[in-house]
Amino acid sequence: MASYSIEKRKKADGSFSYRCGIIVKKSGKIIHREQKTFSKKALAVTWGKNRCAYLEENDVLEINKVITINELLNLYFENHDLWNATGTTKRYVINMLMDCDISKIKTNALKTSDLIEHCKNRRDAGAGPATVYHDIAYLRSVMKxxxxxxxxxxNFAIFEAAIPVLIDMKLVGKSQKRTRRPTTNELDKLKLGLQQRMDSSTNNTVHIPFVDILDFSILTxxxxxxxxxxxxxxxxxxxxTIFVRDRKDPRKKEGNHMIVPLLGGSFDIVKRQPKTDELIFPYKSPSITSGFQRVRNKLGINDLRYHDLRREGASRLFEKGYSLEEVAQVTGHKNLNILWTVYTQLFPHKLHDKFADESSGDGA
Known part of the structure; x- marks a missing residue:
């Protein structure tokens, strides 16, 4: 016999959520338990009724089978529909979790204390709170x-109670805002180093135009x-302009297409690429970032990532006087607040150049 109950809970902001708990009893003993939280009571009631009907129509003992978290992660890995749609970071984390002690726990027996222990182990191994949070978020996603x-x-419901505790213990947290921009001197050194890498390449089949791609990445x-x-x-x-397909978006990547203006010299960079493929830059992105990292490390340039070039490009546009909406048309941001707070790091001394340009225009 399956039954459900609704628990009204007040949140920190004063609003309410509704947790629907379901239990299935057989011979007076609970053989199955699950719960889910909703923003509206009506949604919780609908889910509870439908879920109870499903559990009574199907063999709950079969539904109630359990395996280890490691076995579950392997099932996820072997499911092509799920794995092929999984991003690179999540794949890496799932593979890593398979080798952790937490993977030995049964899927229905995971406790907050298990998550705390895992996070402490990862912290002691050198992982930061933001990195460890990926472990928790992606494990929860698989278990759901x-x-x-x-x-x-x-027992994916345990994450709802565990995550606030992990945050309070500072075992997980959001990544800190990056403000790194390459200096002019660093960019000059990188371009020279990348050009030397191109000139000394012994691979006769693929010659990646590192400098063009670096400049293009900043300009676009x-x-x-x-x-x-x-x-x-x-x-x-x-x-x-260029039609950019499937731009990354937290809510929707597939089908998120945009027409992007090719500003500065980016159009000229495209035009000088040889048409040997349907792709303008027919190279593997890991090969490009790997080459960038090798040159960066050889030059002793610290704490600079390839993705920082995106921030560099956005910051340059703001310094040139483009509006927030105009810059978003280039970067593809739907959330303008994220664009301003995360992808912008203005150099104060650049404001002198803007003032000089405006003064020059007044005197014309």
Missing amino acids: KALPVWNITA CMRIGEVCRLKWDDLNEDHK
Whole structure:
């Protein structure tokens, strides 16, 4: 017999949430338990009724089967529909979790104390709070799919109670805002180093134009993955724009297409690329970032990532006087607050140049 109950809970902001708890009893003993939280009571009631009906119509003992977290992660890995749609970072974390002690725990027996121990182990191994948070977030994501995809009971509800505790203990947290921009001197050294790498390349089949790609990345504010997906057919030479497909977005990546202006010398960079492929830059993005990192490390340039070039490009546009909405048209940001707070780091001395330009215009 399956039954549900609704618990009204007040949140920190004064609003309410509604937790629907379901239990299934057989011979007077609870053989299955699960819960889910909703923003509205009506949604919680609907889910509770539908879920109880499903559990009574199906064999709850079969649904209630459990395996280890390691086995569940392997099931996720072997499911092509899920794995092929999984991003690089999440794949890395899932593979890493398979080798952690937490993977030995049964899916229905995971406790807050287990998550605390895992986070402490990761912290002691040198991982920061933001990195450890990925472990927790991606493990929760996999465990939420256990029941609907494989009919396996997994205690994913424990994360709702555990995450505030982990935050209070400072074991997990958000990544700190990066403010790193390359200096002019660093960029000059990088370009020289990348050019020397190109000149000394012994690979006769692939000659990656590192300098062009670096300049293009800054001028367009594109992620390296986006740069390497650009197609000649999507280039509009009359308007000097390019159709960028599947731009990254927290809510929707697939189908998130944008027309992006090719500002500065970025259009000229595209035009001088040889048309040997349907792609404008037919190279693997890991090869480009790897080459960048090798040159950076050889030059002794510290704490500079390839993705920082995106911030550099956005900051340059702001310094040139482009509005927030105009810069977003280049970067692809839907959330303007994120664009301003995360991808902007203005150099104060650049304001002198803007003032000089405006003064020059007044005197004309």
